[in-house]
Amino acid sequence: MNTGDFSRRDFLATGTGLFVFLHAAPADAQEPARLPNRMGYPTDFNAWMRIGADGRVTCFVGKVELGQGAMTSLAQCLSEELDVPFDSVDMVMGDTDLCPWDMGTFGSMTTPYYVPVLRAAAAEARAVLLEMAAQRLQAPAARLKASAGAVTDPANGRRVTYAQLVEGRRIEHHIDRVPVKSPEAFGVLGKPVRRKDALEKVTGRARYAGDMRLPGMLCARILRPPAHGATLQSVDTSAVKGAGVQVVRDGDLVAVLHERRDVAGAALDKVKARFDRPRGGVDDVTIFDHLLKTAPPPQLVAEAGHLADGEKLAAAVVEEVYRNSYVAHAPTETHAALANMEGDRITVWASTQAPFAVKRQVAQALHLPEANVRVISFYVGGGFGGKSEAPQAVEAARLAKATGRPVQVVWDRAEEFFYDSFRPAAVVKVRSGLTSANRIAFWDFQVYGAGDREASIFYDIPHHRTTSAGGWMGGNPPGMQPLAVGPWRAPSVNTNTFARESHIDMLASRAGADPLEFRLQHLSDQRMRRVLEAAAARFGWKPSRAPSGRGVGVACGVYSQTRVAAMAEVTVDGASGRVRVKRVVLALDEGLTLNPDGTRQQMEGAITMGLGYSLSEEVRFRDGEVLERNFDSYDIPRFSWVPKIETVVIDNPGTPAQGCGEPPIITTGAVLANAIYDATGARLTQLPMTPERIRAAMKQNGTGPARPSGT
Secondary structure, X not given: XXXXXXXXXXXXXXXXXXXXXXXXXXXXXXXXXXXXXXXXXXXXXXXXXXXXXXXXXEEEEOOOOOOOOHHHHHHHXXXXXXXXXXXXXEEEEOEOOOOOOOOOOOXXXXXXXXXXXXXXXXXXXXXXXXXXXXHHHOOOHHHOEEEOOEXXXXXXXXXXXXXXXXXXXXXXXXXXXXXXXXXXXXXXXXXXXXXXXXXXXXXXXXXXXXXXXXXXXXXXXXXXXXXXXXXXXXXXXXXXXXXXXXXXXXXXXXXXXXXXXXHHHHHHOOOEEEEEOOOOOOEOOOHHHHHHHHOOOOEEEEEEOOXXXXXXXXXXXXXXXXXXXXXXXXXXXXXXXXXXXXXXXXXXXXOOOXXXXXXXXXXXXXXXXXXXXXXXXXXXXXXXXXXXXXXXXXXXXXXXXXXXXXXXXXXXXXXXXXXXXXXXXXXXXXXXXXXXXXXXXXXXEEXXXXXXXXXXXXXXXXXXXXXXXXOOOOOOOOOOOOOOEOOOOOOOHHHHHHHHHHHHHHHHHHHOOOHHHHHHHOOOOHHHHHHHHHHHHHHOOOOOOOOOOOOEEEEEEEEOOEEEEEEEEEEEOOOXXXXXXXXXXXEEEOOOOXXXXXXXXXXXXXXXXXXXXXXXXXXXXXXXEEOOOOOOXXXXXXXXXXXXXXXXXOOOOOOOOOOOOOHHHOOHHHHHHHXXXXXXXXXXXXXXXXXXXXXXXXXXXXXXXXXXXOO
16 A cells, blocks of 8 residues: 555544554564654554544554565454455555554564454454444344444344444544454455455556655665775765766765766766775685684573483484575565655655664664654565665665755665675584484584574484574674675574484484484474475375485474475486476465465465575675676576475464464475485585585585486
């Protein structure tokens, strides 16, 4: 819904209808000091929904639509609990003037934190409307039935619509505890519905930050350093003076602006700048030794039993080191923002996952009260964690203040790669042992650089310890991560799952056991067992010790209480080392499923994206210079790579709804590594598993691809 043409004051202060306010915000939205408070409400109250005099329902959430489908699933919640048609629900998202404060859209937190809140708000509103209808119809509320935005008295057929109940009146209610519907009563939730954003996106009408235009707008091209750590020594802009462009230098910010972006870019090429560049730093080859040398003291993540006791029980010890390189987010939409300053107020349209964080950053940069800053995030063309930060919005805001005109900043692909916060390079050391009965006796899991999310072992192992040193959230020793790191779809968990599930396969092979059976023998988690068995049934898994030559693999994992299990079939070309992924089956238990179609879309997209971090995506760098500038060298998945994908969504309505935007990607690296081992007998321990690394592993092991898979 377009929210750029009206303010919170217009919408809330002068509007009529039923407003529902929430006294206790979701777990990731509790920052009362930053809640909008222009209407005189206590700071811990927020407007979450409004039923208008036209019968339409408007939902306000600080989350944004990144393509993950939150716009649709959250609307389903209101439609279900309020008993209104799904198409009558409008979503207002990511507008800091209209929506309650929110920390940002990431971590698959929208569903577990917001679904209970919105369902409760809608149930409360429905109860209020039933009370109002009881007065209007002169009937007991318990006898009335709500459906399709109206209340009917079954005794006499009299009917009144929600619109008639609220018409011309302003009604405020604060949320109380009203029971929500049980899954057996669902008519909208748990059912596939058409995405709210589908028509706009397939017709090209969807607006992104880079699509915004304002009268008198200037396009900015900004002087960038050649490498991270480089410092500007001098700059000469004399060659562009009188060329019809405007030059702004504001401290470290040097920009050339023009109404046409290409003219501004051509003028920027004439700017002469000298930078002092760092030398002798770490690169993409030496990064792993560097991490081990510079990591902080490890922190204990989980522990049970005693490793020393477990080692005494071990008849065989298996050790391995796993590595992954830096990985870029590489979204289709580069970072973009448009800023417009009017008097002492500024509005910023930004491609960001965290509009309220951007609001704070812009206010600080311009020395404005936060109340004078409005940030609007329309559709975001892919984020994956990379748009949790939005420096382009601050750049646009600074330039708008300096020029007195609207300014748009859109990064090109080289800027996107250079200023991206990458998935951290990481090392995981695993030491484990098997008893003479082929049970896992002990497990020592040491993570360096990736972070500790889902690093804890969920298999039944009596003696285990997990530690973590450094991560993606900051707090690393200076210089440990030479490039900026941050969240990347399921942060930490891709790395930790790759190491854990690869190592479990190694133990199964050492035990002479089928990889699936070996896992099940060490699993008492019933939800995990269920997804593994469901994946095996769909895949048609046939027990065998790896390597079998068939090119099949299995892996499972947990992310934010969602269980996933994957099975894959691959072939490997012995001469080139290239992998062809033929088939992937993914089973997922996310608890209550809100929209089966949306869940399957996320599963298919995650598998496709996972092919990249597994097989090709790797950021090369040297002396602070990011060598990847575009997709000619940074190889993302192509349509020709996509295998046959089969999804299994476990029906588990008794468990609260969890997120599914990130969990489906976590097993991709491990399941392909295990399938490659089954095909070739070569164990790949570094991501991405490029053809060069596969050929080297086969040469080192003296192996080659066995017969093509016949499964």
